[in-house]
Amino acid sequence: MKTIFEMEQLPLDQFRELGLIEGDRLLLPENHIQAMLAGRRTDFIRLEDLSFGADRIPEIDVKLSLSYVGGEASLNIHPVYKEPKMHPSLTDWAKDYLIEGEGRSMELEVESEKGKRQNRIFEYDPETNEFLSYAPSYLFAPEQINQSVLNMGQKARFRKGEWVLLDDGTSIQHRASDSKGLLSSGKQVMFSVKEDKNMVVYRIGDLKQLFGDEKESNNRGLEKEQKKSFEVSKEIDSVSIHERNRGYNQNGSR
Structure with a gap:
């Protein structure tokens, strides 16, 4: 099937920072790679011995995804948040509606990064306590x-x-x-x-x-x-x- 991202677009340096590169080989199962290339999130993977500035994280379970930033593929990390991570496009009522109903989704017209109005579908990921959206078109x-x-x-x-x-x-x-x-x-x-x-x-x-x-x-x-x-x-x-x-x-x- 066609994918949003191509293998050659993968930000290998960002994967290397997470310890997910050995030589030129990406240390992820094929189904995780395909999920990212298709614009979706992976299942949980465990990252170990991470350093962010002065902070060190012995281990953490996260999901990974890709997005375009400035026209280039960039790696996103989705940890498990203790509380639902708020979304600026959602009202309190909408957030409660998505959280309280398993498998619920909601279509809203929002302003895109380029300032245009766009319909997006919002849903809630109970595994990471995050809201996410996609364009149905x-x-x-x-x-x-x-x-x-x-x-x-x-x-x-x-x-x-x-x-x-x-x-x-x-x-x-x-x-x-x-x-x-x-x-x-x-x-x-x-x-x-x-x-x-x-x-x-x-x-x-x-x-x-x-x-x-x-x-x-x-x-x-x-x-x-x-x-x-x-x-x-x-x-x-x-x-x-x-x-x-x-x-x-x-x-x-x-």
């Missing part, structure tokens, strides 16, 4: 998941981080804070995306489970919405299957 939605071809409404819900109910009863949800970018009521899904004129199918396994009190009521609403949906036609020249535990790309998250 940059997030691609799959053509098909398992045997379900997604209609326009389902794709829109997917980009916004809302629950999507598939024909086989599986519920899925995009989550920017997850290393694979996807939660599901099933352990694995077949994720089909169009690349040029080919349909490429990825098997994404070991997915974190959807949960929460809102699931049943949300699924009832999705069933009603799907009755109003229409089919999406697609041209497929060939199909190839990649059986990898990979997530998918998500643009513009931070």
Whole structure:
């Protein structure tokens, strides 16, 4: 799949400062590297013997991600905060709404770094106690998941981080804070995306489970919405299957 960042863009000096470089080799599992290249966060990794000025940290568990700073890829470190880290774009009500509801997301219009108004999807990462956001316009939605071809409404819900109910009863949800970018009521899904004129199918396994009190009521609403949906036609020249535990790309998250 296409990624936001390329391997040659990785800020190796910043990884080296964290002790994650040996020679020219990045000391991270492939799934962590793919998550960062796709614009997502890694799962937790343990960093040891870090020095920041006069401060020394024997060990710390953090997530890592990449972002563009001044047109170049820069490494972000996400430790576990004792209290939720406040976000300037969120009101107290919005913060409470995201924190108190597992798997919740919220779409808000905010001002971008370039001074333009932009819609972003906000969510809360309970593992680090951080709020994060992404631009749904940059997030691609799959053509098909398992045997379900997604209609326009389902794709829109997917980009916004809302629950999507598939024909086989599986519920899925995009989550920017997850290393694979996807939660599901099933352990694995077949994720089909169009690349040029080919349909490429990825098997994404070991997915974190959807949960929460809102699931049943949300699924009832999705069933009603799907009755109003229409089919999406697609041209497929060939199909190839990649059986990898990979997530998918998500643009513009931070």
